[in-house]
Amino acid sequence: MRTPYTYTRRAARTVATIGHDHVPRVVANLSDAAITRMEDLTAIGHVYDPVTDKWAMRDQAAEFLYMGSTPLPFMAPTGTRQLLDADAWAAHSDTFYCVPVFTVDTYTHATARHSVMNVVRCTIDELTSDVVAQLILDTTVVLLLSSTAPSYYTSMRAAIDRVTDAGLTAPIILERDIRSASIDVCVLHASTDLGGLLVDGLGDGTMLQVGTPEHVDLQQSIRLSFTILQATRTRMTKTEYISCPSCGRTLFDLQETTARIRSHTDHLKGVKIGIMGCIVNGPGEMADADYGYVGSGPDRITLYRGQEIVQRNIPSDGAVEALIDIIKSDERWVVPTAPSS
Ligand code: SF4
Missing domain, CATH: 3.20.20.20 (Dihydropteroate synthase-like)
Known part of the structure; x- marks a missing residue:
């Protein structure tokens, strides 16, 4: 019996490469x-x-x-x-x-x-x-x-x-x-x-x-x-970004920063990155992200791996590069390929 409170995939048999545990x-x-x-x-x-x-x-x-x-x-x-x-x-x-x-x-x-x-x-x-x-x-x-x-x-x-x-x-x-x-x-x-x-x-x-x-x-x-x-988290084929809507607490230009992070990381299939405006509520709002980029003061950023702080209050200049270094140290970085037309 299916319940609306937990995710259960309908039990389908495999036919060729469709169904059962194959991605949709x-x-x-x-x-x-x-x-x-x-x-x-x-x-x-x-x-x-x-x-x-x-x-x-x-x-x-x-x-x-x-x-x-x-x-x-x-x-x-x-x-x-x-x-x-x-x-x-x-x-x-x-x-x-x-x-x-x-x-x-x-x-x-x-x-x-x-x-x-x-x-x-x-x-x-x-x-x-x-x-x-x-x-x-x-x-x-x-x-x-x-x-x-x-x-x-x-x-x-x-x-x-x-x-x-x-x-x-x-x-x-x-x-x-x-x-x-x-x-x-x-x-x-x-x-x-x-x-x-x-x-x-x-x-x-x-x-x-x-x-x-x-x-x-x-x-x-x-x-x-x-x-x-x-x-729907049924098939991950690209980087996922979790960004807060921004409010009076936001400590940096969220749209510009998100665009900059995306431009460096949008080839990382399946990686989830949280980009949050403040450290008061940000970590809670990005609870299931793999990495977090969180404003923690004027021109200051705190970087997370999951819910764990990896670098605290670093200058925002260079914070995107520091985030990439963390992803690299986890061996989740891949070199972007040239875009095809
Ligand atoms: S994470 Fe902070 S800055 Fe972003 S919407 Fe929530 S309270 Fe505002």
Whole structure:
């Protein structure tokens, strides 16, 4: 029985690299995108270098590419798999590395399925008890699940609880299409809907689309997916900053200092840094940070490792460098790589 007071991830079986103890996967929906060149995949985190003829995968790169019925016109990047609508999958030359995506109807009547992974894309309304009973028997199924109900979050949560209680252990990828004239509206809805479910321990992946009604913004869709995973602590792919809102006690320019610390440390995947305006309340407000940069007097900074003071009241000039030295001494520093375009 799930309780709202502790985090428990829904018990899903592993299918390929999805579910159980795998981090939630990110699926890019490219079914409406015109992907003709390798460079087109830069937006979803895969960078092709024509000189070396190699792909580089960024920390925030989609692992699964949903192509609809049009396969990529070139070989998929290393570390990815194409998801193809069932008819296109059956006609493709590589039916192992490509994965079929069925509707409930095509799944039920399929004459051929993948031996390892079969995606069933459906809405919560299609998950009748008969369909669920059928899916329970298939250990290769991954659900790509969405809801058209007015409240995506509550309807999805109720549906996932219902099918889980019935015995379905298939991994579930949360599909959400939020396109609006305003990116703020997209961020708000995506964060509350997908973030809420992930905090509840529900969801083994996301397939998110944001942008305008006319145009899907692929880059924003992937970035926002990873940001939500990071914020829900289900998948850490970048440095995390915990900063106080600042108030009359703040002892330095919080925004300028935060920007400076970020510029030096934003490549440190998974490291949490607290940046707090004063030593009165700051240490308490950054309780779960790995490192803390806390104002302790005019032009004075106190540096923390966790809740332990490492350097007290040092001059603010050079304090960022001292913070980096602490991270280095913990062997958590990595040399930043040159940004790729
Ligand atoms: S940590 Fe200190 S400076 Fe920052 S908001 Fe709290 S009381 Fe104000």
